[in-house]
Amino acid sequence: MKNYSKLSLALFLSLTLVWACNNEKKLETPEGVEYVLIESKDGESLEEGGFAIFSLRLEDSKDSVLLNSEEVGELPIAVQDSVLSTRGPLFSILKTLKIGDSIKTKLTASEVFTQGFKQPVGPNIEKTDRLTVYAKAIQKFDTAGFMEWQKQMQQEAMKRMQKEAEKQKGIDDELIKDFLSENSIEAQKTESGLYYMVTKETSGEKAEAGDTVRVNYVGKLMDGTVFDTSYEDIARETGAYNEQREYAPLEFIVGKGRVIRGWDEGIMLLNEGSEATLYIPSGLGYGPRGSGAVIPPNSPLIFDVELVEVK
Missing domain, CATH: 3.10.50.40 (Chitinase A; domain 3)
Incomplete structure (x- = not known):
């Protein structure tokens, strides 16, 4: 009976693992950037001229966290294809996501920082270092909704600053x-x-x-x-x-x-x-x-x- 229980547990875990692996899809953007779709909730697509909010996490080859939006704030972007198409592979992925989609990809530090964020690579990172990028599309807004979101974020940031200052x-x-x-x-x-x-x-x-x-x-x-x-x-x-x-x-x-x-x-x-x-x-x-x-x-x-x- 004990052996049967162990076999059942092993079978359950293996099926769960297979299901999880099958849930992840390897995809490619129209620009040829490969990424893994970890989870999809079949949410709404992003709309040209609108705004979207993403969570973002960057890890180096040693799994050290370089950036975590839970600590520094979520990433807002204006959905304008003419602009995003100039910001490299990271943004070519983000603009294709639906709300609720989570992805993982591997990009160089230069592709993320120099091309994507338009800022220099940090002093302790080589431009060619491969980073693991996790991102999730959280919300989308029209212009009025985005302005209200910004106002709320500013108020929350002010409260945090006041608390930290005290x-x-x-x-x-x-x-x-x-x-x-x-x-x-x-x-x-x-x-x-x-x-x-x-x-x-x-x-x-x-x-x-x-x-x-x-x-x-x-x-x-x-x-x-x-x-x-x-x-x-x-x-x-x-x-x-x-x-x-x-x-x-x-x-x-x-x-x-x-x-x-x-x-x-x-x-x-x-x-x-x-x-x-x-x-x-x-x-x-x-x-x-x-x-x-x-x-x-x-x-x-x-x-x-x-x-x-x-x-």
């Missing part, structure tokens, strides 16, 4: 408080999360929004790395020197978004001639994008500043 604000606050505690620094905190310590107080004119100010500064990461300064001697000492720039106080209109928010707020706390150290959470600095190669994403910053002049 979480990062808490992380930054702990980092700054720990730094201040470890270095026995007494700093004041503003409502926005900016910490500051006035190191030289004066009775000069206070900077207000709209004033033109001149500020000397030294900008550092939390580990003490100097990434920028208006002082040439400090730039040379710390390896931050750039012979293509002038070393002089930075002049700007304060309170108008010409500098990072932590500066706008911090400088307006000071009087002309005063000096301070600003401890700026990343949300008031360069945020999740960072700045170039010197300021990583989500980096709290430290600025020693001197308000040289209020014009």
Whole structure:
């Protein structure tokens, strides 16, 4: 009886596997691009002049995921054959799919990125590397429906950004408080999360929004790395020197978004001639994008500043 049960199970699994394999169809686009139709729900065809939304997943030869629309967002395309026909084999497949169709294909990195997305291949990928592409046609829209979908996506993205920013604000606050505690620094905190310590107080004119100010500064990461300064001697000492720039106080209109928010707020706390150290959470600095190669994403910053002049 046990042997019979095992035989029945094996037969069931083999039939299931055969059925699954038979469900996958090897197809070819009119341009000659081969792909496998993993699943078809016989949905609606895409319409010229409309819009379609696809999920997309890219894997390299080691099955490492290079792109996943579940993490970066779904792929919308305008269904215009004259445009899609110039975007290589990936889009020649996508434009033939019906809603609900899932496909798999093998394409080179150049075919996917350079031809398809009109962008360079990433630094760790060779143009000739073979990528496995999984795609599914999810929805289609007319122009009005697509605009509404875009609006919803923007609202959802904004909510995610706000949630992430609030979480990062808490992380930054702990980092700054720990730094201040470890270095026995007494700093004041503003409502926005900016910490500051006035190191030289004066009775000069206070900077207000709209004033033109001149500020000397030294900008550092939390580990003490100097990434920028208006002082040439400090730039040379710390390896931050750039012979293509002038070393002089930075002049700007304060309170108008010409500098990072932590500066706008911090400088307006000071009087002309005063000096301070600003401890700026990343949300008031360069945020999740960072700045170039010197300021990583989500980096709290430290600025020693001197308000040289209020014009």
